Amino acid sequence: xxxxxxxxxxxxxxxxxxxxxxxxxxxxxxxxxxxxxxxxxxxxxxxxxxxxxxxxxxxxxxxxxxxxxxxxxxxxxxxxxxxxxxxxxxxxxxxxxxxxxxxxxxxxxxxxxxxxxxxxxxxxxxxxxxxxxxxxxxxxxxxxxxxxxxxxxxxxxxxxxxxxxxxxxxxxxxxxxxxxxxxxxxxxxxxxxxxxxxxxxxxxxxxxxxxxxxxxxxxxxxxxxxxxxxxxxxxxxxxxxxxxxxxxxxx
Amino acid sequence: xxxxxxxxxxxxxxxxxxxxxxxxxxxxxxxxxxxxxxxxxxxxxxxxxxxxxxxxxxxxxxxxxxxxxxxxxxxxxxxxxxxxxxxxxxxxxxxxxxxxxxxxxxxxxxxxxxxxxxxxxxxxxxxxxxxxxxxxxxxxxxxxxxxxxxxxxxxxxxxxxxxxxxxxxxxxxxxxxxxxxxxxxxxxxxxxxxxxxxxxxxxxxxxxxxxxxxxxxxxxxxxxxxxxxxxxxxxxxxxxxxxxxxxxxxxxxxxxxxxxxxxxxxxxxxxxxxxxxxxxxxxxxxxxxxxxxxxxxxxxxxxxxxxxxxxxxxxxxxxxxxxxxxxxxxxxxxxxxxxxxxxxxxxxxxxxxxxxxxxxxxxxxxxxxxxxxxxxxxxxxxxxxxxxxxxxxxxxxxxxxxxxxxxxxxxxxxxxxxxxxxxxxxxxxxxxxxxxxxxxxxxxxxxxxxxxxxxxxxxxxxxxxxxxxxxxxxxxxxxxxxxxxxxxxxxxxxxxxxxxxxxxxxxxxxxxxxxxxxxxxxxxxxx
Numbered sequence: 001x002x003x004x005x006x007x008x009x010x011x012x013x014x015x016x017x018x019x020x021x022x023x024x025x026x027x028x029x030x031x032x033x034x035x036x037x038x039x040x041x042x043x044x045x046x047x048x049x050x051x052x053x054x055x056x057x058x059x060x061x062x063x064x065x066x067x068x069x070x071x072x073x074x075x076x077x078x079x080x081x082x083x084x085x086x087x088x089x090x091x092x093x094x095x096x097x098x099x100x101x102x103x104x105x106x107x108x109x110x111x112x113x114x115x116x117x118x119x120x121x122x123x124x125x126x127x128x129x130x131x132x133x134x135x136x137x138x139x140x141x142x143x144x145x146x147x148x149x150x151x152x153x154x155x156x157x158x159x160x161x162x163x164x165x166x167x168x169x170x171x172x173x174x175x176x177x178x179x180x181x182x183x184x185x186x187x188x189x190x191x192x193x194x195x196x197x198x199x200x201x202x203x204x205x206x207x208x209x210x211x212x213x214x215x216x217x218x219x220x221x222x223x224x225x226x227x228x229x230x231x232x233x234x235x236x237x238x239x240x241x242x243x244x245x246x247x248x249x250x251x
Numbered sequence: 252x253x254x255x256x257x258x259x260x261x262x263x264x265x266x267x268x269x270x271x272x273x274x275x276x277x278x279x280x281x282x283x284x285x286x287x288x289x290x291x292x293x294x295x296x297x298x299x300x301x302x303x304x305x306x307x308x309x310x311x312x313x314x315x316x317x318x319x320x321x322x323x324x325x326x327x328x329x330x331x332x333x334x335x336x337x338x339x340x341x342x343x344x345x346x347x348x349x350x351x352x353x354x355x356x357x358x359x360x361x362x363x364x365x366x367x368x369x370x371x372x373x374x375x376x377x378x379x380x381x382x383x384x385x386x387x388x389x390x391x392x393x394x395x396x397x398x399x400x401x402x403x404x405x406x407x408x409x410x411x412x413x414x415x416x417x418x419x420x421x422x423x424x425x426x427x428x429x430x431x432x433x434x435x436x437x438x439x440x441x442x443x444x445x446x447x448x449x450x451x452x453x454x455x456x457x458x459x460x461x462x463x464x465x466x467x468x469x470x471x472x473x474x475x476x477x478x479x480x481x482x483x484x485x486x487x488x489x490x491x492x493x494x495x496x497x498x499x500x501x502x503x504x505x506x507x508x509x510x511x512x513x514x515x516x517x518x519x520x521x522x523x524x525x526x527x528x529x530x531x532x533x534x535x536x537x538x539x540x541x542x543x544x545x546x547x548x549x550x551x552x553x554x555x556x557x558x559x560x561x562x563x564x565x566x567x568x569x570x571x572x573x574x575x576x577x578x579x580x581x582x583x584x585x586x587x588x589x590x591x592x593x594x595x596x597x598x599x600x601x602x603x604x605x606x607x608x609x610x611x612x613x614x615x616x617x618x619x620x621x622x623x624x625x626x627x628x629x630x631x632x633x634x635x636x637x638x639x640x641x642x643x644x645x646x647x648x649x650x651x652x653x654x655x656x657x658x659x660x661x662x663x664x665x666x667x668x669x670x671x672x673x674x675x676x677x678x679x680x681x682x683x684x685x686x687x688x689x690x691x692x693x694x695x696x697x698x699x700x701x702x703x704x705x706x707x708x709x710x711x712x713x714x715x716x717x718x719x720x721x722x723x724x725x726x727x728x729x730x731x732x733x734x735x736x737x738x739x740x741x742x743x744x745x746x747x748x749x750x751x752x753x754x755x756x757x758x759x760x761x762x763x764x765x766x767x768x769x770x771x772x773x774x775x776x777x778x
Contacts, residue, residue: 012749012750014267014707016749017707017750018707018714018744018745019742019744020709020745021748021749022745026526042750043704045525045704046701048701050697051694051698053652053674054681054694055677055682056678056681056691056698059697060696060698062702066701066702079428082751090671134512145655145656145658146635148460148657149656149658176658177656178654178656178660180612180653180654182653182656183655185651185653185654185655186735187735188651188734189294189295189613189652189654190735191298191302192298192302192613192616192617192652194739195302195695196616197739203268218737221742222739224740224742225735225741226736226744227469228725229727229740231617235600240385
């Protein structure tokens, strides 16, 4: 593969790395197909979001430091997760300030604007919407909250999906409403979380789609967990998997 | 249903005495406003019960969707909405950053125009002042304009304890009061009731405290409103004292502003001889011109209207016109404490529009009562733990009563970053617990694992062994994962993690792994 594109450090995210490796794998496949050189800095672990959002800021600060140490040397850092990128771009500076380490604050402010969610990178940096994907299935897209309201990715994922050959892309009713995952909210407020997820799953089923796609496997594990429990016949895929899908190597 | 205190389980605390009603033969029973929110269980516990209330679920889903739609339409037609939000936030921040200055200016201008200003450190002091003012005027009843501040300090309960009837005149507040219920929404306190329930409450309760509802009352909105109007009319015409809050208090003119829809506020603000306004200290605006911003932001965010039907402004006393005895009680009640927190103080920008409630998926399902306060929803989840501290079960749980979806921040007309405040307060709750919980131990263990990628890799090896043993089977129950697995399948761990795959397909040298960080010239490096 000739690579004339930029070198990209992939931030796999701990959740994808451990539980949903298909998403970062598809991200690598896609970015390499688009001419990028992808590197995986092995020392990476976690952005710290679970700690931050549960109130464990002191536990999150070392992970912010680690994130900077691992990624500050790269011009482009890309993650297949709106939520983790949201935490990096929206919360790392706050955590660095809490640590009282001025050097860390500066390093975070310098690095985090370069950390992009996959659709941001492909559309804004690579300038592509047609990524040469093929996926002949009925699909509906859930715009996850952090992609939508923290990162403001807007319609970038939909612009990418619309160009996928063979896709039957249908609108999800009440798409912008939260699915109810919310990290530890899913277990701390399990009843409310399930009530929200059930409504989301109902809207997904209303579309008649066979695949629910989103840019975050955390939300998908929640909605998909409900859809699976219902034996709904709907599967979930990460956006990267559909964009990486080809006739030769289907998702 | 009788309204005698004994029937409601509360000890008779005041001298009920002869009522001021149109039925002088019988002593009027004392209105009992509501149960207090004291001793509320955690949000999780209260929400679990509320989620099972199918009538409330249906009412809330319908009502919030309607208001959401109206708000979205009228906000979309303002091109400079974002600029208005920024200006609104700036006006409130200006006040919060120089609060003593603006409060003194407000007091000076109010006093110069004939009003009497009282200062109250907390709810008890505010209630004592108001009860004292009413008693000094030999009044045994007050008519009330809808006011969050008086609900916060539980003024009705204090008045009732002193034998003074506090008549709520806002239609929804009347429904809540007659139903011996608690408000569940800032703007629409009876949002959890539908019109069939309202009809039943009116038929059962109105006669106990004044003019009864017509026997043939139907649940048509017009008939219900007519019944309320007739019931309230005699109270408006009779009362010597009115109690209000204020949406805004303008420092440079001494003008108080009440924004409302029904006109009941206008009745209370103009007819009685004495007007007592209980105002939180954060309600101050620097200048009259700031109303230009606020009166565009508030109605559109609140009721989803371009402008509300009634906007009343009064500046002290006008001879021969309206109340001649005007009092303003400026209440702190925890606000100085909130102000001391440089992050948390943004919550004091709140103009009580309730847009955040209407867009909140958690509020829509759990309802307002689960928040254990007159301030429910996202703003309540940040305001209550700050005003009351995080000592109680409910206040400890409120910062967690959110999925952090961010819809509240997006809707807030004064740009309060509620998700960021929630995270800030979660940290406060955890810090106060000083690491003495199972959760804290788990978090510390996880943080240890994530501190070094080799520890993470070791943990992942255990997970993938499990994944290989499980194969592709769907997991439907896992010991210890009950909260997740009760309604959701559990993802099966993969047979190979991403980093194992990377090493297999790209090798160790393709990235900057443990041996590759020596500056071998990877062209993506910025340094």
